[in-house]
Amino acid sequence: MHPIRIHEVGPRDGLQAEAAVVPTEVKLDWIRRVAEAGVDLVQVGSFVRGDRLPQMADTDDLFRILGKESHHALFSALVLNERGLERALEAGVPLLCMGVSASETHSRKNTGMGTEEATRRIIAIALAGKQAGRKVQVSVQSAFGCGFEGAIDETRVMGLAAAYLEAGLTSISLADTAGHAHPGQVHRYVRRVRELSPGAEVTAHIHDTYGLGMANVYAAVDAGAWAIETSFGGLGGCPFTRVAAGNVATEDLVHGLQRAGQRLDIDLSALVAVAKDVARHLGRDLPGRVYKTGPILAKDLA
């Protein structure tokens, strides 16, 4: 099994669902510590309108501060539209993440556009980002099923991935937005995108809604995924809805990888400390396990 990259999305996908806004200084502390722990990529925020999503209103500020520092990790942000791209370029975001939903209903609810129109628009924004010298990751949202539509035709998902690849966008995230994925499906989809373009960097974005999260992550890794998007403590999903759930916990995945002798370069204790602080700050138990149990000691690594 090749060593997998970790993309920490807690500061974005995790915190955007929180009722209370986390202060910029607190976010900075968590982001810096995750980056210093050796995580490869960290998603700092989202360029959405601050009045619509106050949790993400400090994204520009975060990048202006982090941009003056030296970090090994690559920082990313979500870009939703042309205005977001302008702000992200202005803020100096190194990795721009953006996506289109393979679900027509989800796409219309999120953007007012169907999948086809949204794809044209996002590809144009992505290419403008690349032209401006930034790295770009494009995603297929609701790739494994949709909370509104149910099953999503695999042909639609692969068609969207192919459209990205034809446009020269080779960093592709397959997002299980609703948590509908099962391991066989994740394995097949990751493999199929890699077959479309062997050089493609495929990322899996998995939500642990139905208890299959970690199994889906390992299926993606087995199929040759380039990175996994995880969140500290497994934070994410609106705590007030029936079925939303967070991503797989960053520290749980790193712990599992280290049990197999992989990613020993990452400071697991530092990640566990961050997850504990996130839980303490939010005042509730998070889904992650290892931050509660403590990791199996290094001497016990089999």
Add this chain to the structure above:
Amino acid sequence: MHPIRIHEVGPRDGLQAEAAVVPTEVKLDWIRRVAEAGVDLVQVGSFVRGDRLPQMADTDDLFRILGKESHHALFSALVLNERGLERALEAGVPLLCMGVSASETHSRKNTGMGTEEATRRIIAIALAGKQAGRKVQVSVQSAFGCGFEGAIDETRVMGLAAAYLEAGLTSISLADTAGHAHPGQVHRYVRRVRELSPGAEVTAHIHDTYGLGMANVYAAVDAGAWAIETSFGGLGGCPFTRVAAGNVATEDLVHGLQRAGQRLDIDLSALVAVAKDVARHLGRDLPGRVYKTGPILAKDLA
């Protein structure tokens, strides 16, 4: 992927850790409903001394009642020693489960005997059970690591499995007693036992201590396991200790399998209803997901 069998161990591994004894009539209700839902095997209890583990004191009674009924499921019980075997034979248990820990320390703490002596004794009991016409499953406990010793030498685990096979005991459960397993390890161990004896029926008993439970289950299935031991609601592990955790939730696994078109013969709604009742009876939230979120509707199966 071949269809996997489900061995529900909630009534034994789940309930034995509960502070309050669950009344026999309540257990019977849960066991009958799980069996009627189409689960293949159900572990009813354990033939341990009733004064030592009052939660299991009604195991003989349960079998006497269930033995008069007609069920598709095969009922099993844990047998720890010669006295337990006598009671199990007397009670008419169709499938006798027993095991030895691959961890010397764990074995001594549990039985007062080291692994070697315990192996001789358990093999003798197992053969006596077979001679009495019962099915027998033997397990390797702490197969993937030990809470006392840490890593357990793979050679010890395979040696124990080989000893079982040489004695003609071909139904073998690899038990992750402490929850230390990781997917690559589970895959390798299941495969290796199957290589020792291609006809062996290998079961995986997985605890979700560090968040890898479901990934470990899928690794076992991928490697050709014959059955997985799961518990309703993911019940299990002492709620008062730092690191114990339950098995993977039966209904979460069945839900995942059904997402892939497998085990559609099992009545998932019935399992979800049981898990809800278990949680209600115990008065607390259990680790299982699907009994809380509800399954993805059948129309949405991808």
